Amino acid sequence: MTDRCAAYCRYCTRSRLVSNASGYDFHPEFDRQIAYIAEHTEIRDVLLSGGDPMLLSDEKLEYLLGRLRAIPHVEFLRIGTRIPIFLPQRITPALCAMLRQFHPLFVSIHTNHPRELTTEVRAALGQLADAGIPLGNQSVLLRHVNDEPVVMKALVQKLLMCRVRPYYIYQCDLISGSSHLRSTVSRGLEIMDSLRGHTTGYAVPQYVIDAPGGGGKIPVNPGYILRKSATKIILRNFEGKVFEYPEAAEVAAMAPLCDPSMAFGKD
Numbered sequence: 310m311t312d313r314c315a316a317y318c319r320y321c322t323r324s325r326l327v328s329n330a331s332g333y334d335f336h337p338e339f340d341r342q343i344a345y346i347a348e349h350t351e352i353r354d355v356l357l358s359g360g361d362p363m364l365l366s367d368e369k370l371e372y373l374l375g376r377l378r379a380i381p382h383v384e385f386l387r388i389g390t391r392i393p394i395f396l397p398q399r400i401t402p403a404l405c406a407m408l409r410q411f412h413p414l415f416v417s418i419h420t421n422h423p424r425e426l427t428t429e430v431r432a433a434l435g436q437l438a439d440a441g442i443p444l445g446n447q448s449v450l451l452r453h454v455n456d457e458p459v460v461m462k463a464l465v466q467k468l469l470m471c472r473v474r475p476y477y478i479y480q481c482d483l484i485s486g487s488s489h490l491r492s493t494v495s496r497g498l499e500i501m502d503s504l505r506g507h508t509t510g511y512a513v514p515q516y517v518i519d520a521p522g523g524g525g526k527i528p529v530n531p532g533y534i535l536r537k538s539a540t541k542i543i544l545r546n547f548e549g550k551v552f553e554y555p556e557a558a559e560v561a562a563m564a565p566l567c568d569p570s571m572a573f574g575k576d
Contacts, residue, residue: 310337310373311360315395318419320449320487322519327360343376346383353384363392363399367407374411385413389447393418394425397433405440417445418473421455423463431471438472445476448514450500456492458503465504465512475514480529482519494518494529502531506547 312327312335321327326335346352355377362370377383392399393416408414416437420426438444446468448455455461465475478500481491497516504513517526535551536543542554 310357310362311364312337313364314359314361315364315392318391318449320451320481320484320490322482322484323360324484339373343373343380346377347380350382353382354387355383355385356387356389358389361390361392362388363390363404367404371407371410374408374414378411385415386411387415387417389417389419391419393433393437394420394430397427397429400433400436402436405436405442408437408442409440412441415443415445417447417476419447419449420464420468420473421448421451422460423467426464426467426471434471434473444473446473446514447477447479448475449479449481450492450497450516451481451490452492454490456496456500458500461500462504462508462512465514466508469509469512475512477526478514478516480516480518483521498529498531501529502547505531 314327317324317327346355357373365373374386377386418434434444448461448464450456455464461478468475478497480494480497481487501513501516516529518529519525520527533544533546534542535545538556540556542556544552544554546552
């Protein structure tokens with residue numbers, strides 16, 4: 310959407326691109342982008358990213374959202390932004406009234422530490438939530454910033470108080486010059502273990518590694534499945550206790566119990 314952010318994060322995958330630090334000459338071609346989406350009917354989810362889309366004016370944002378919402382096969386829209394954190398004054402009643410025209414519309418924010426969630430930020434997020442916009446948070450695991458269980462737990466619980474669902478914790482990407490900010494994957498797994506069973510399930514995000522080379526987000530979880538066979542699964546819970554769960558019978562053997570008329574979307 311744009312090559313500008315309200316602030317530039319040292320660990321960001323796009324930090325050299327959006328700030329033009331490496332001479333990357335970015336010029337968005339909105340007509341071509343929207344034409345591509347319109348032509349490809351398999352696209353059902355469109356993310357407005359950047360840079361930060363909320364640095365655009367209300368009028369520009371409304372125009373682009375309107376064009377996207379007019380495409381029949383686009384089911385829902387998402388905006389990725391750090392504006393509610395860096396510039397909460399940007400979230401105004403007029404902006405929220407405009408955004409609510411384009412539901413289903415989701416907003417993903419980016420917060421790494423509970424101290425970022427000030428009273429001004431909470432008020433801004435509340436306005437977005439009151440406009441019916443589901444809010445999710447994406448964090449990056451950062452050494453000596455949030456890679457302590459007590460800090461991450463405080464962050465996710467405070468996010469819920471701000472009406473934001475913790476969505477992702479990212480393992481820090483392999484960005485040049487950011488090795489001092491990278492915590493270990495084993496530390497991330499320890500943090501996930503410290504959340505599951507020790508706070509509400511709504512506060513537990515998904516820990517992911519964005520695979521180098523375009524492999525996409527890969528979920529990484531502590532080892533809750535200890536062993537499995539054709540007849541049973543051996544599990545451990547958050548307390549370290551071990552449980553045996555019998556595996557289900559083959560689907561074919563259970564088929565007579567299913568009523569095809571109850572299938573979702575069945576005429």
